[in-house]
Amino acid sequence: MVGQKRKRSSLPPQYATAGDCCGGGGGRRKRLAGGGPDYLDELPDDLVLAVLSKLAASASSPSDLLSVHLTCKRLNGLGRHDMVFAKASPASLAVKAASWSEPVQRFLKLCADAGNLEACYILGMIRFYCLGNRSGGAALLARAAVGGHAAALYSLAVIQFNGSGGAKSDRDLRAGAALLPEAEPHPANLFMADWWASRGVQATAKKPGLEAPAAATGDSDGGGELRLCSHVRCGRRETRRHEFRRCSVCGAANYCSRACQALDWKRAHKAQCVPMDRWLLAAGEAQ
Structure with missing residues (x-):
């Protein structure tokens, strides 16, 4: 490639470079201090962009990209191309407050x-x-x-x-x-769900004052029932009483987090959620 004229790509005007990598221009190839050819100056823009994009994708800090811009006029110009910005790695974007x-x-x-x-x-x-x-x-x-x-x-x-x-x-x-897309449950969550199911512990909820005794739920911690998250693919269980929050509408479901509440709503709870008072009233009218 030495001795051949550098092939220019059709870059937008804002990314065009004035002269060659080491300044100057006129089509004359610049020489290094030692008299040898500047091989970088001979590379076509498209190839340099591909290299800069790879560098951006693997950059470990913002300074990695900044050092490229400070190298020379040509790299500064090509380093501002959309192709490079689009590939910037998460680490190179992790700015500090x-x-x-x-x-x-x-x-x-x-x-x-x-x-x-x-x-x-x-x-x-x-x-x-x-x-x-x-x-x-x-x-x-x-x-x-x-x-x-x-x-x-x-x-x-x-x-x-x-x-x-x-x-x-x-x-x-x-x-x-x-x-919230529901991804496949993690093996740890599947293990916990199976663990409690094998011990007869189910993700059932009761209104305050209606909790089942510890023996009926497999609870061996003492002090009453510890509840499972009502999202069946979660498997988390309370580590203390009333750690999880109930559904504020029906009071018949317990969740370890808003994420599990949202996923369970989409999966099943939106068809089950009925205010408890209304349910009790309907049950009384049916008797």
Whole structure:
């Protein structure tokens, strides 16, 4: 390739470089201090972009990308291509709060605009929770979630659960549940579920004061019944009484977390959830 004219790719104007890697131009190949050819200067732009994209994908810190931009004019220009920003690794995007500045925000935005889902998530969370830009932050989180970013999808579900950015009346459990995909249960969860099932412990709930005795539920901890999470694929059990929260509507289901509550709502509880008082009234009328 030495001696051949460098093949230029059709880059957008904002990424075009003025002259060769070491400055100057006029088509004249620059020589190193020792008199040898500058082989980097002979590489076509497309090949350099491919190398920079690989570097961005494996970068272990933001400084890895910055060092490329400081190398020379050509790498500085090609390093700003969307292809490089789109491949930036999560580690290269992990900015610290103490280092936050407008240039950092611009860098994350460039990566997000290039389609980097991790950048969309990070900048979306910062804007929504730290900078108070609810609509802008939610839009970035949504973009990441649509692309399959699991953390962004979960964050949007949390926002729906809590009505974040709005009033308390904006809470929407159903909408939050719809955002949570139910993955295959982890082997540890399957083990716990089978463990309790083999001991006759079931994820049944009673209204306060109606708990079954410890012997009936396989509880050997003393002090009353310890409940299982009502999401059947969870397998977690309370470590103390009343550790898990009941469904605030029917009081007949217990959950270790909002995630399990949302997943169980989508799986089965939305068809079972009836306020306990209304159920008792209906039962009395039927007698």
